[in-house]
Amino acid sequence: MIRDRSLLIKGLIFLLAVFILNIPFPNSTPLSHSVFSFLSLPIYGNEETMTGIQYANNAWGIILLLGLFALYKSLNRHRLKLTILAAFIVISGPGHMVEAMQKTVLPGMYAVSYDAENSSCTFERNKKETVLTGTCDLSFENHSSKPITFEVALDERSYFKEDTPFLVMMNKPRLHTVTLEPKTYQTVEITSSVKTAGFPSKIFMSEVNGFHVNIYQHGKSVIYKHRKSPYRAFEMSELPAKASAVAAAADDY
Secondary structure, eight states: OOOHHHHHHHHHHHHHHHHTTTOOOSSSSHHHHHHHHHHOOOSSSETTTEEEEHHHHHHHHHHHHHHHHHHHHHHEEEEEEEHHHHHHHHHHHHHHHHHHHHHHHHHHGEEEEEEEEEEEEEEEOTSSSSSEEEEEEEEEEEEEESSSEEEEOOOSSOOOOOOOOOHHTTTTTSSSEEETTTTEEEEEEEEEEEGGGGOOOOOEEEEESSSSEEEEEEEEEEEEEOOOOOOOOEEEEEOOOOOOOOOHHHHHH
């Protein structure tokens, strides 16, 4: 069944590396992203919007192909079936493993998952159009048997630069504290308001989703990134675009 033992060992080493690099922990992105960040290597072609060439994923894919090729060439019998099985395990296995750990052994915020598909933010102006208020419904699931309290912030990086001021304003004047009951799926609401006079945007976004969130607990953080293209509802706005930042507008409010 085994044609080349040394090639088999090399293939298994490559596949083990792929499995480890594909583990979505502690963030929702694969461990390969954390490795690239630790080595000060770029993860995306455009780090600000997290778009463009995905260097970490490309490196992971090359190692995967090398491992599968070595495994296939090292076997005599059932090599196609075993190669497909190996690919399935290293691609889907890490996610299922972390999900199982969240339900059993992971403590605190590590037992929390973020449902980006059912999370969104809406923005409204008052009648005089002097105040802009944002309301976000964020959906989380607590897999732990204990209540979990943490702080949440919307990640300021976005696929679209026009969204950034709206995401920034939701983190002002302070982060939002969230408490999840044990073994529950909850949608929590957070709100924030700023004066339109200091809002640095000419485009008014009425709705934004597909954004990333960061959660914080005891000085540590976890980043949950939405992997699909976001949806945006917007209209041209008469909001004055002054040079002052959103933070200053929030402080003045």
